[in-house]
Amino acid sequence: MKLISWNVNGIRAAVSHDFVSTFNALDADIFCIQETKMQEGQLQLELPGYYQYWNYADRRGYSGTAIFTKIKPLRVKYGMGIDVHDHEGRLITLEFANFYMITSYTPNSQTKLKRLDYRMTWDDDFRNYVTTLGQAKPVIFCGDLNVAHQPIDLKNDKTNHHNAGFTDEERQKFSKLLASGFTDTFRYFYPDKTDSYSWWSYRFHARDHNAGWRIDYFVTSNELQANLRDAKIHTEIFGSDHCPVELDIDLT
Structure with missing residues (x-):
């Protein structure tokens, strides 16, 4: 199976930048997106052969996630079932016969880390959520x-230390998540690969200089390691400040 994840930074803008052609060319079995920035009824996206599931934020033009899947899930859940987290459209869980599939748009700690405390609560609750499902x-x-987990996961680790996405607190929470029974699939295949990023600021021509961060992930339960086939970062694909990431996995 081919799985794709992409923060599209506004699906309506992405559609105007050839999202559908990219979507068709990637031909994923399951395609997850984040930061849709839309409300129900603002876009009719025609994707023949796919079931569509959308989670919208209460706030207009903000956050939001979606999953497009060729395989019909047994059940769909929107959010974590925790009210403080479930108004920003950040999470969708699909249950299939032999696995759960989740798309997540994790809250940013923001400038001056004004949302770091909330982010820590999210990280704890999300870890509990996925470990419970994993049982x-x-x-x-x-x-x-x-979060850029390790210094290898961003271009300028020293100057960004303590900035949102590369605080000690966020990195430690991600380490704790992995230690609870999960695999960062890109690092599973490429533990030492450098200059492999999935997000670049629109400022200072960052993408032209590959001054990026790897903050987009596929993470799996450790028991699926034998099923993993490859992980990719599609830096050749534009249309957002993020690029798509891919996981190839045998789930037959």
Whole structure:
């Protein structure tokens, strides 16, 4: 199976930048997006052969996630079931016969870390959520997780230390998540690969200089390691300040 995740930074803008052609060319079995920035009824996206599931933020033009899947899920859940987290459209869980599939748009800690405390609560609750699901069947979650885990995961680690996405607190929470039974699939295949990023600021021609961050992930339950086939970062694809990331996995 081919799984794709992409923070599109506004699906309506992405559609105007050839999203549908890119979507068709990637031909994923399951395609997850984050930061849709839209409300229900603002876009009719025709994707023949795919079931569509959308989670919208209460606030207009903000956050939001979606999953497009060729395989019909057994069940769909929007959010974590925790009210403080479930008004920004950040999470969708699909249950299939032998795994759970989650798209997540993790909250950004923001300038001057004004939302770091909330982010810490989210990280704890999300870890509890996925570990609980994992007791029933393996979990795959993906998305913009808004953390560069190690210095190798961003271009300028020293100047960005203590900035949102590269604080000690966020990195430690991600380490704790992995230690609870999960695999960062890109690092599973490429533990030492440098200059591999999935997000670049629109400022200072950052993408031209590849001054980026790897903050988009596919993470799987450890028990799926034998099923992993490859992980990719599609730096050749434009249309957002993020590029798509891919996981190839045998789930037959």
